[in-house]
Amino acid sequence: MHEHPGALILAHGGRSPRIPPGAFIAPGARIIGDVTIGEGASIWYNCVLRGDLAPIEVGARSNVQDGSVIHVEGPRKGGGGAIQPVIIGEDVLIGHMALLHGCRIESRGFVGMGAIVMDGACVQSTGMLGAGALLPPGKTVPEGELWTGRPARPRRALGPQEIAAMADQCDHYLEMAEHHRGLAAES
Structure with a gap:
């Protein structure tokens, strides 16, 4: 794909990723199957989004x-198993080397570096799953709370400055994506 060099x-299975022109897909990213990327979203170096069994939305x-x-x-062979897509809302931060599987991250949610979000789990809007945390299947990080640990547990409420800092980070990544888009085009 010439729009996303590298x-x-x-x-996969008759479904192709849908990526608008304003999204940034870094060299080395792998996007497979039923994946929808939103305008202005960024998928960074060496990420894998594999929508082969159910949809992924960013x-x-x-x-x-x-x-x-x-x-x-x-679904599993023989018809068992639930279909669990990954739904990521708008203005979400997914930290480096995070693992998301069959879960939902609501708009303005945050998943820290190296964190894991399991099947059926949810990080609600302005909720934060800390770096290295493991959110077990079916658990929910409520709005405005920080959860940490393995398994993740509630630690404290987030303050207004911390919630504002998450929005600032989203803006920062929009700027960084434009810069890196230029780097990819030059190579």
Whole structure:
């Protein structure tokens, strides 16, 4: 795909990724199957988004940082198993090397570096899953709370300055994506 030099974008099972012109896909990213990327979103170096069993959606202006892996859960042979897509809202921060599987991150949610979000789990709007945390299947980080640990547990409420800092980080990644888009075009 000439619009995203160095990225691997593949159809799977008759479904192709849908990526608007304003999204940034870094070289080395792998986007496979039923994946929808929102306007202004950024998928960074060496991320894998594999929508082979169910859909993946990344909302507008969200960023999936370097080395993160996003996968889904689908039906098993013989018809068992639930379909669990990954739905990422708008203005979401997904830290470096995070792992998301069959889960939901609501708009303005935050997943820290190296954190894991399991099947059926949810990080609500302005919720924060700390770096290295593991959110078990079916658990929810409520709005405005910080959860940390393995397994993740509530630690404290987030203050207004921390919530504002998350929005600032989204703006920062929009700027960085434009800079890196230029680097990719030059190479």
